[in-house]
Amino acid sequence: MSKSQPDIKIRHAVATWSEDSPRGAVTAFCRKHNVSRAWFYRVRAAASEVGPVKALEKKPTVPKTMPTVTEPAMIELLLDTRADLQDRGLDHGPLSVIAKLSRMGLKPPSRATVARIFVRAGMVVPEPRKKPRSAYKRFVYPQPNACWQIDSTEWQLAGGKKVAIFQLIDDHSRLALASLVATGETSAAAIAVVTQAIDRHGTPQRFLSDNGTALNPTRRGRSGALVEFLKALGVEPITGKPYKPTTQGKNERFHQTLHRYLHRQPPASTMTALQAQVDAFDLYYNNEREHQGLPAGMTPIEAWNATPKTPPPLTPAPVSPCRERQSAQRTVNRSGSVTILGTHFKLGKEHIGTIVHVLYDDADIMFFGAQGTEIITHPRPPRGTRYVGNGKPSGVAADPRGARKKRTTYPQLKPRNPTHQDELSTQS
Structure with a gap:
């Protein structure tokens, strides 16, 4: 095999090769200097075309065509799409950008290629020590309505007043079932958002929450209004272990996505204005945002519709045939x-x-x-x-x-x- 860039002395010997050299001299020369006969005759042809001196110049080994190189127009589109998503307070990683362009009918490069483009543009700082996504093991219920998760997060209005935002999601599809802005984390607000979700999507089999007094204080040795409300519907209320927030990890990640969105919106001065922003976020989250915890290319509403729903629980017999709770x-x-x-x-x-x-x-x-x-x-x-x-x-x-x-x-x-x-x- 020939050298990629033979020494200048070897190129000079080839460029000035005598036309009356004996038979077998070319083969012996190539074998001695570890170059190919094809390379030998390419240099000879260049020497005949441009002269021996010009033929001595080393040319870069760049292919004439590079079909795998991303076009500049696509690179510009990727960077603009990422900037647009970031300005709107939405997820703007490689997978989110690819999902956005794919739903526009385009064919963006792979995730690894898009990530390298963002790094070269200075938009992303590489994190080589970050734990790979494949290292995490997620538990997911097999059907929609098999289990719902509820939690609240704190937010501050433009005037400084702090409020609570209740978020309720389906464990299987990650669908945002209902969200409610309330004056605080109270059982009355929790019951209101759960009632709203049940009216829209039916009754779940199980209901997961943390051990807060407004949600499920069972582990504290007492009952709660939300717990009694769920039991009356035949729903099984369950909680995570104390000081183990990873049990409600899907809700915690949901809060993070909402906060990023709200930080990019005009500060809401009233609970009504904040509720409108939260409702707009839920609409985007359910119908446009491809969720990375779901099969590739699926939004929560698509995952919700792809699998039959869990049958509603059997409602306990009422204590009186005359009146419900x-x-x-x-x-x-x-x-x-x-x-x-x-x-x-x-x-x-x-x-x-x-x-x-x-x-x-x-x-x-x-x-x-x-x-x-x-x-x-x-x-x-x-x-x-x-x-x-x-x-x-x-x-x-x-x-x-x-x-x-x-x-x-x-x-x-x-x-x-x-x-x-x-x-x-x-x-x-």
């Missing part, structure tokens, strides 16, 4: 009590001015604090009962553990005028 909110008055179903219920002076969440059916009536902590549970009193105490002497503070109180027995009272019976509307 309903909910309401009340503010504790100055005497430490609330009025519901025409009856005054004593909760205690330590709850004055707070908002309580009430769940009731024909058998029981339960009171929960704003963070989902159970305050007290009574059997539903007979119609006409004017007042129900909390079973404690005046001035005694509530049990800090929030334990279930003893049920109270009621005397038989004359029913009040049925026209004065208060009715409550079911809270969605």
Whole structure:
């Protein structure tokens, strides 16, 4: 095999080769200097065409055509697309840029090629020690509605007020089921966003959350309003282990994507304006953004539609054939009590001015604090009962553990005028 660039002395000997050299001299020369006969005669042809001196110049070994080289127009389009996605607060890595161009009907280069283009342009700092994506093992439920995940993240309005954004996603498809901007992480807001998602997409089999008091305080030794609400629908509420946020990793990554988007939007001055921005983000997230946790080239809505839904859970038999469980909110008055179903219920002076969440059916009536902590549970009193105490002497503070109180027995009272019976509307 010949050398790629033989020494100048060898090229000179070839360029000035005598035409009357003996037979076999060329073969011997090539073997001695480890060059090919083809190269020998190329140099001889160049010497005849441009002269011996010009033929001595070394030419770069660049191919005439390079079909695998990315065209400058494509490089410019890749860089512009990345900049546009970044300005809009959307994911702008190589896979996101490729997905964007592919859905426009173009054929961008491979992920590795796009990544090298971004590095050469100075847009990306290489991270050679970063853990490869293949090293992570994800658990995914096999069907939509098999399990939902909920969590909230904090955000600040333009005026400095902090609010909570509840985000609810489907574990299988990563579909953004519903999002809600609320004044804080409360059980009432959690129930509202879950109700909204159920109305849109049906009822899930399982429901995953963290151990927050507004979501699922079961591991803290008490129940919660959201837990009771889900159980009434036949849904199994589950939680991750304490101090193990990776269990809710899909939600945490969802928050990160939302925050990046909101940081690029005009600061919202009201909760209504922020809700509009969150709704616009959900629309893009579900229908346009190819999710890297899904099969290649799929958006959450495509993954949601690709697999049959898990059947809804069997709803537990109602405690009464006459009435289903309903909910309401009340503010504790100055005497430490609330009025519901025409009856005054004593909760205690330590709850004055707070908002309580009430769940009731024909058998029981339960009171929960704003963070989902159970305050007290009574059997539903007979119609006409004017007042129900909390079973404690005046001035005694509530049990800090929030334990279930003893049920109270009621005397038989004359029913009040049925026209004065208060009715409550079911809270969605």
